[in-house]
Amino acid sequence: MLIDDYVADLSRALAGPARPKRDLVVEARDSLADAADALEADGLDRAEAERLAVAEFGEVTEIAPGFQDELTAAAGRRLAALLFLSLPVSVLIWSAVWRLYPTAGTPWEDRPVWYGVVSRTLDYVQAGAGVYGGIALLALGRGARWIRRPRTVTRSLGMTVMIALPVCGLLSSALTLTSGLPSEFDRMLPVALAELVTSAFWGLLLYGATRCLRLTRARRATQTD
Numbered sequence: 001m002l003i004d005d006y007v008a009d010l011s012r013a014l015a016g017p018a019r020p021k022r023d024l025v026v027e028a029r030d031s032l033a034d035a036a037d038a039l040e041a042d043g044l045d046r047a048e049a050e051r052l053a054v055a056e057f058g059e060v061t062e063i064a065p066g067f068q069d070e071l072t073a074a075a076g077r078r079l080a081a082l083l084f085l086s087l088p089v090s091v092l093i094w095s096a097v098w099r100l101y102p103t104a105g106t107p108w109e110d111r112p113v114w115y116g117v118v119s120r121t122l123d124y125v126q127a128g129a130g131v132y133g134g135i136a137l138l139a140l141g142r143g144a145r146w147i148r149r150p151r152t153v154t155r156s157l158g159m160t161v162m163i164a165l166p167v168c169g170l171l172s173s174a175l176t177l178t179s180g181l182p183s184e185f186d187r188m189l190p191v192a193l194a195e196l197v198t199s200a201f202w203g204l205l206l207y208g209a210t211r212c213l214r215l216t217r218a219r220r221a222t223q224t225d
Contacts, residue, residue: 002047003032006054013064015215016071017078024067032057069150072215076154077140079208083133083161086201087126093194095123100190115178122171129164133157155216161209165202 001009007029014021032053039049057063136157139147147153 001054002050003029003036003054006032006057006060009060010064010067013060014067014071016068016211017074020071020074024070028057028063028067068215072154072212073140073150075208075212075215076150076157077137079154079157079161079205079212080133080137080140082201082204082208083157084130084137085133086205087130087133087164090198090201091123091126091130093197097190097194115175118171118174122168122175125164125167125171129160132160151216154212158209158212158216161205162213165205 007025010028011021011025014024032050035053035056036046036049039052040046044052136153139153140150
């Protein structure tokens, strides 16, 4: 097998974030090319040098699992960073909105007793998920050498997002529906911007969580085959 064919097979065997995947494939190609160049300098023709370099590098089925572990960890780091930043930022944005509006003499003063409890619970859920994102980011980054099962951390991040987002959505809906705010509230510029930022964060989190769960599920299925 020539280098181009081997690299194409390796690329097809891998799944994960595009840039880290491209970097790994390029790294493999460069290593194979260097080995083939050395063999060619020793007198082999180019095709034979590439075949021997590929044979010494290892079968795709042997190399791909290690590369895939790196890609899975990379996907986990991306989701962890987003989780660490986005949910606390959302808490700060909405806290600012609620402090600015409504003012005295509005339905804000007639909130039910449980309103404050639900509001604080929402803040705690978002902040807690953000803290876990920070811990996971450290574990998959500087702590990667001590983590025996980085795939477990990556999968737990995906599950955390899949649990936290519906909970936050339900709590937010409960607060909005019982707040007694005027209909034009959602059309206020600060509120519209806060909703836009929150929706963007949630969309990115959902995409990242889905990818992490898919990568770890596929990896586990491969191990059991």
